[in-house]
Amino acid sequence: MAGNSTEIIVEAAGLTKVFKDFWGRPKARAVNSIDFKVRQGQVFGLLGPNGSGKSTTVKMILGLLYPTRGSLRVFGESPEDVATKQRIGYLPEETYLYKYLTAAETLDFFGALFGIPPSERAQRSKQLLEMVGLANSYNRPVGEFSKGMARRIGLAQALVNDPDLVILDEPTSGLDPIGCREVKDVIRLLASRGKTVILCSHLLADVQDVCDEVIILYGGKIRSQGPLREILKVEDRTRVIMPHLDEPKVAGLMSWLQQNGLDGDITVDHPSRNLEDFFLDVVRQARDASLETAGAQSGGEIAAYLRGAAAPEATGEAVLAALAHAERAPKPAVREAVAAPVVDSAKLERLAPGGSAGGKPVAAAPGQAAEDPAKALGKASDKLKDILGGKPPSGRR
Numbered sequence: 001m002a003g004n005s006t007e008i009i010v011e012a013a014g015l016t017k018v019f020k021d022f023w024g025r026p027k028a029r030a031v032n033s034i035d036f037k038v039r040q041g042q043v044f045g046l047l048g049p050n051g052s053g054k055s056t057t058v059k060m061i062l063g064l065l066y067p068t069r070g071s072l073r074v075f076g077e078s079p080e081d082v083a084t085k086q087r088i089g090y091l092p093e094e095t096y097l098y099k100y101l102t103a104a105e106t107l108d109f110f111g112a113l114f115g116i117p118p119s120e121r122a123q124r125s126k127q128l129l130e131m132v133g134l135a136n137s138y139n140r141p142v143g144e145f146s147k148g149m150a151r152r153i154g155l156a157q158a159l160v161n162d163p164d165l166v167i168l169d170e171p172t173s174g175l176d177p178i179g180c181r182e183v184k185d186v187i188r189l190l191a192s193r194g195k196t197v198i199l200c201s202h203l204l205a206d207v208q209d210v211c212d213e214v215i216i217l218y219g220g221k222i223r224s225q226g227p228l229r230e231i232l233k234v235e236d237r238t239r240v241i242m243p244h245l246d247e248p249k250v251a252g253l254m255s256w257l258q259q260n261g262l263d264g265d266i267t268v269d270h271p272s273r274n275l276e277d278f279f280l281d282v283v284r285q286a287r288d289a290s291l292e293t294a295g296a297q298s299g300g301e302i303a304a305y306l307r308g309a310a311a312p313e314a315t316g317e318a319v320l321a322a323l324a325h326a327e328r329a330p331k332p333a334v335r336e337a338v339a340a341p342v343v344d345s346a347k348l349e350r351l352a353p354g355g356s357a358g359g360k361p362v363a364a365a366p367g368q369a370a371e372d373p374a375k376a377l378g379k380a381s382d383k384l385k386d387i388l389g390g391k392p393p394s395g396r397r
Helices: 054-061 103-113 118-131 147-159 177-192 204-210 228-232 247-259 275-288 316-328 345-351 373-388
Strands: 008-020 026-039 043-047 069-074 088-091 165-169 196-200 213-218 221-227
Touching: 008 054, 008 196, 026 054, 026 196, 026 213, 026 221, 043 054, 043 177, 043 204, 054 069, 054 165, 054 196, 088 147, 103 118, 103 147, 118 147, 147 165, 147 177, 165 177, 177 196, 177 204, 196 204, 204 228, 213 228, 221 228
Parallel strands: 043 196, 043 213, 088 165, 165 196
Antiparallel strands: 008 026, 008 069, 213 221
16 A cells, blocks of 8 residues: 655644633633654555544544644645645545535535536546445435445545545444445545545454545544554464465364464464455355346446546635636526416406396396406405495404
8 A cells, every 4th residue: 555655644743622612711622732744655544443533633634623732734835725625535424415416416516616617527426436336326416325335425525536545434433334345445545645544433344445544533632543553463473384285284283383382372264254255255256147137237447537647726716717617608598487466256246346246247238348366456445445344344453
């Protein structure tokens, strides 16, 4: 994996966040003087139990919360700098999207916020929906999505701007093993391109598969940090992997170890497969056999622009130019359809002078044209005023 670059993407020194009550008194020290650096191309794991300060740290990196003390730099700038936010993609723990927009409209909307041209937005949206396995649901409102599908579209919106820093908070939550593997493949690809990924997850197996370096928080403080391979290494154990040995060879190996004073806690067994790999192999065999399923299927290839094509820079000038173009574009004529008033002719005839007797309408005399409805309405209104005597009905004053 990548991560050998010397460029520092995120740097925290003495970072502290204290939440206060209404009276300004300290209520909770969520983050307590932590130091860490995230370098370009790293997949950086931010771990810890609930309430350890992970989400607070992420929100400070995003500029959504302000540190109480200490310093925090993102791309060498303050997290409040608007230009840095164009280079960040964020998938929150809970997917908050406009539920009445379709999947395609959602990606188009977020792409427009970054000033991506319409043609490029359409192309990226198509590629991303295929990548996350939602190509068949592009025209479906996201409010109808299951949790797993919502996570998939959430990942797509986090990547629509081809960000340099991707922050993923529980990205595999609610996903099946196929979706989990695809997310990890995307993370590895981003790292290979020099992108930086900060991953928060309680699924430690996923973290172990993709992360280069981790910090473990507890009570707002860093309790352990370092390269993952180093902190997981068991120094007082040695593992030897070799081709299959039959029983006589195993017995000979054990005898040799005993002769060399290595007759302690020795275990000889067969390595086991990872359950995720075994599961995906079974699913792959079923798919190759063309077995039908009404459930979710794996996504397509990684979006082409994520594989290496440089994304166009989305500057403030690009946004203004797009708005100016929209203002210059001819506006379609709008015709207001005004519904014709519905007139109850029978009631008008009963209210009009000489209209009806005993509630039965009186037909017009032979050869006499029917009275205009507007005139009849005016007569009915005058008669109603005469009946009420110019006073409001009883009970209304």
